Amino acid sequence: MAPDGTTVTIVDDGLAAKAAPLVDKLVADQVASKLAAQDPTLWGPDAESEASIRLSWTTLHKSSRPLIGEIEALREELRGEGIDRVVLAGMGGSSLAPEVITSTEGTPLTVLDTTDPGQVADALAGDLQRTVIVVSSKSGGTVETDSHRRIFAKAFTEAGIDAASRIVVVTDPGSPLAELAENEGYRKVFLADPHVGGRYSALTAFGLVPAGLAGADVARLLDQAAAAAQVLGEDSADNPALRLGAAWAAAHADGAEKVVLADTGSGITGFPDWAEQLIAESTGKRGTGLLPVAVEGPTAPGFADAGADATPVAVGPQVGAAKITTEGPLGAQFLLWEFATAIAGRLLEINPFDQPDVEAAKAAARSLLDNPAALEGGEQPSTVDDTVEVFAPEGMSTDGELADVLRSFLATAPEGGYLAVQAYLDRLDDASASILRAELAKRTGLQTTFGWGPRFLHSTGQYHKGGHQNGIFLQITGAVEQDLDVPDRPYTLGKLQHAQALGDGQVLREHGRPVLRLHLTDRAAGLAQLVRAVQEVSER
Template structure:
């Protein structure tokens, strides 16, 4: 099976993929996609109504071109005003595409440096508050719904900080990107923000890379939006309504991923050239949140170091994306080894970073296609609100000056406490038995998610734990920092197949940050988000272990690594 744009090694899935592509052609899938035929995904009226309001991304590359003159005017005015940095306050779909642009391109000469703040961790927020360039920073308050708790809370904190620093007109350092008529748009108008970008309401958050949510931060970096949209439009035409599924780059990719997922290869392992590394988190949110529902889905595995072929189970499909001038995502020897072990491998090459415009569109089409084949609505996120609602319930008592009640550990050792689901009447287990019993539940085809409510500086140590677990258990692993993952893979954790095994890692060692006009602090919000997600995973009967570190020292994670290593040797 061949496609001139992709290099394929999909083994015995070829016949099923070929058959599915013929079926899509017979069903006129591509034409119906561009006609916005909502019955491609669901037949019932409620789903069709939701889907109908989420298909604006199809024409975003051409539609946003009309907005380039006023984006350019805005950016020139900001540069002339002396701003040197842009700090984006946003979560999930509002932050991930800008992060890709910032990490891949970096600031061009004479343009702004971009910093993305997508956390409620008080230490991370405090570090940003202490930046020496706040008075020369433009704050991008970015939220599709205009009601994202973290985003609005961050706005209040930084607006208050600028006032404390004596800035005469602090709100002139803020712009908003949101849908028309949202609470954020009303706030921005009332507070007289410097600028408000009203995004088309029919573009969902995770499909918004080529809308204002992605393009305004990109423009502030000095990226040539015309060239970026040229690449996106070129790919859009190659995915157009008259292009057969087998020749359509987006539909073809989505078909392969869905067919492989239905055959048990549902762990989409992303291998990327170093300068494309940040693209993995964007793909992770798009694919996981779009397909992970109704007990099915495709789980992207990003930023996982390539291991030996024997480290992988039979649930993997590898997608390797190489940047022409960068280190190859997958070397010839590694490719031969994976193919020899009968792992499906799909690969292609980008000419330069501006091909990211095309890449965003490719993956959006692919995800919409995969959703249709899997029988899910790829434009909703029905389980995301569970953790949000539980978080708000935990925060409500704080209005009466009460404290959140925390569960008690079932076992402790050397500053490491373990929390898990206990059946009433069961005798308590010791530390080693609790770890052993939890790890013993893991089976081939499962995945293990590390959910870290810690400072990102611990990423290296957490990845060491992640690889230990992958290599010993031969299962896919993910690493997500809370609350960021709640806006990404959180939907998959609750809505996808019950094959997830979750280790949540928390600590109470942080400097708290008050939120003006709120009855709780960021420390309390952060704690409630962690506890709320733990409780929801328990209610969903997911296998979840909560690990509390006595403090934020690196030695605690080293000790945890040793405890897990010992437990794995006892299995």
Template sequence: MTIEVTLGQEPEAVRALREKLVAEGVPAALAAGDPGLWGPEARAEAATRLGWLNLPLTSRELLPEITKLVEMARAEGLDHIVLAGMGGSSLAPEVICATEDVPLTVLDTTDPGQVRRALNDRLDRTLVVVASKSGGTIETDSHRRIYEKAFRDAGIDPADRIVVVTDPGSPLEQTAIDSGYQVVLADPNVGGRYSALSAFGLVPSALAGADVGRLLDDAAAVVRRLAENDGNPGLDLGVLLGAEALAGRDKLVLRDSMTDINGLPDWIEQLIAESTGKSGKGILPVVGAEAAEADDQFLVHIGPDGGTSVDGPLGAQFLVWEYATAIAGRVLGIDPFNQPNVAESKENTTRILQEAGDGPLPTGTPFLTDGPVEIYGDVPGDPKNLADVLTALLRAIPERGYLAIMAYLDREAAFDAARVGDASFEELTEAWAAADPATLRALLDYRTDHAVTFGWGPRFLHSTGQFHKGGPQSGVFLQITGAVTEDVEVPGKPYTLGRLQLAQALGDFGALASRGRPAVRLHLTDRVAGVKHLLSVAEEL
């Protein structure tokens, strides 16, 4: 099966831009890995970040090693695969496994409840993939330490249960060697968000049961077309993304249509937001919206739907969206391979933890409390309750702006709260939605024509977090944190997961507030009651 990009009614600006890029020789130059396509300042970075173009071929060299890992896991009866990774190390495997309907537990969180749930699930049959390109990701390092202790406490040698995926020469590689862990080295010339077809995407997916050979086959089938001037799906899509952004339509609404692929918009969100959201420019993907409602939005369907759509197998989708993002970066005049603002929140988190020592974190004083919800920050007007706060935030969204909801909570807790015995699937789904903080996105989206996004913290810090701080300064930010009743220690570190999670929220809140945009933090003193109250208030706006 091939991949096709359908542009619907193609505007003249799109045709003109495509002709310009073709005249400049861009399609062939990108396919050949020319690092000069994004200007002299980006050349050095691009020279070490274009390996993704060759992954459909080069990643095949990993297949024998991966096959041995899979055979080992099956022989040992290890059927609970846990992936500890963030951003590019977690989003692609999550999509691959959801699409192939094979179980994979993804830990891209510092929420104690979510980590504890994974720890309590079949530890005797668990294999953990610790994946980090840099080898120093604080969340992944914490997961590794926690699982090492859990295995030892259960009388299990961690060396029999941990597989490491990292870049050559990273601190994590040395830690793995010292600990006797099996190590799979990834291509160092591939950035994290372009790593879907590298070891980061393939190793955990194959261990979970996905056919990664077919994934590479589907990607390889489109490689030749990416060097062509006509019938080039990556060029067509990239030109569309760039032309729409230049025309002021910089909110990309992604909608799943009739396709076997599950969850691809979440992966695209990270790829595009982190690649383009810098220098005051960027394209903001919006996941979950039904349609493009305002004139700064445009809609792309994943699957064979009407209008503008991208239809094809998952491996080809990965490669085409990566190519298109690189094209859009050239059109916008930015480096699509760096992430200059991601470190800001990380540095704030480190500083907050160090300055607080053993004392309380600097949460400040709520200016308002509404039931189980404490409200912090700066809200326009004189709000009297939570409804006033939400209304004020919606009104504060500027023209061509957006509202970002960021929840530092357990993204699986709704499944626990929504258990209703022998209920039907429809009843279960309704109960789950009523307990899920992500439902807030749809409730607030219904009340504004502006784009509304939702991200789970801290995972969004590795994706849309770059756009929030480096992209157009037109965002309004609603952060949600929650009380921790049962924490998880991080062995060898002076903080718990709950303390780290709150420090990450406070660190990012400071980075957002410093930009002068409205930012509010809602702290749920009781998580279950707080989510219920928040959703009920939003529903009545």
């Protein structure tokens, strides 16, 4: 147990017995202390080059301290000018941690991790006179984030506001965004530690700057992480990170390659969504890995009735079916789960710091954007049922109503497989789509994930292509009523969103995975129709 009470408990006796020898081996190999010392040899010679430039996250509780004063000074400066509304444009690791931090503390932050025109328009409709936008991209070339920057810069200018004075940048040194920010004279540029990968960046400028500007106590987060770091680097069987990583690996070896995450009263808001990216993108490669399944709570389908292919993990006290529990404050949990994920990578014999399959979907989307004819008119629906156009996998029956189509599709799932629901919609106005996860899980018995597109492409998207190849994919796209131009780019947000959905579907099919796309010609009516159809699907 860390001084702040951070603990991992393996509740299931059988799992604890299987994890124990792995923990002993990790202790004997001094894995915890070597990881804390940033030893890049822990994951084998093939991973050493990448690991050597990806381990600075282990000491961020110390190295990020200078950011606290910089963030507070900028916040006070902005407040003095009447600027108190913070919008974050970022994807994946650049948005998930700040969203958890601010949601947990109850501080308002508008997060843009979407290409849906409606959701971006809603953010634009806020009071621009009071708004600063944080443009956050490690590479400096993230297409979604660049689109947000362009759209907001134009909106500021049209409102008579000096756009450069309202744009704050977080990026790696030497990135195209860093260069652009200098040339354009943006308000402030925070250069993050380049030796930290995006999904491990919660305690870097990527996590701390937007959260701190919004009013979160980021110094407290670093204090919490520092307290946990005292035990996470110890070669001891009581080290919670060794216990958590070993339990995941032991379960995986026993056929449970899915990790079902539920909050059980941790006091942290949205932690499973952050952990989902960390685990999926770090471990889902070379045909193996851990599929995180974020669920609604400990009584949710998939957690309460988890089968042999899944391990229920409670974020918070032990409740119900949980086989593992983790407790502790947010800053400590960030560091604990990062340590545990890196340790699990060693045990699974994969490199937890690369993401070899993420680029494929991006390349496919770019190709479609470069070929408007293919994007606009190439694909014809297999069938249409009222407000839902059906684009079915080749050879799948589309006879009957939408419920019949869903039954045919769900029958393509292999034993022990999973269903991924991917909603390329507005996660605020179309929020009701999220109920599909529990409904489908309950009726199919399949472990079922839910992701908002394109946000999930920066997290579970890696696992979908690189992890266990036993998933089936339900894509939901929707008609765009009012599109948004992306200034100085030959596409709109709606076209970009459409290209991302089709591009990812194309890559999944190339991996031999079934993809069913349902296009809602009327979003509200189509979602209601889809929910009714799902409810007609019989339980297995």
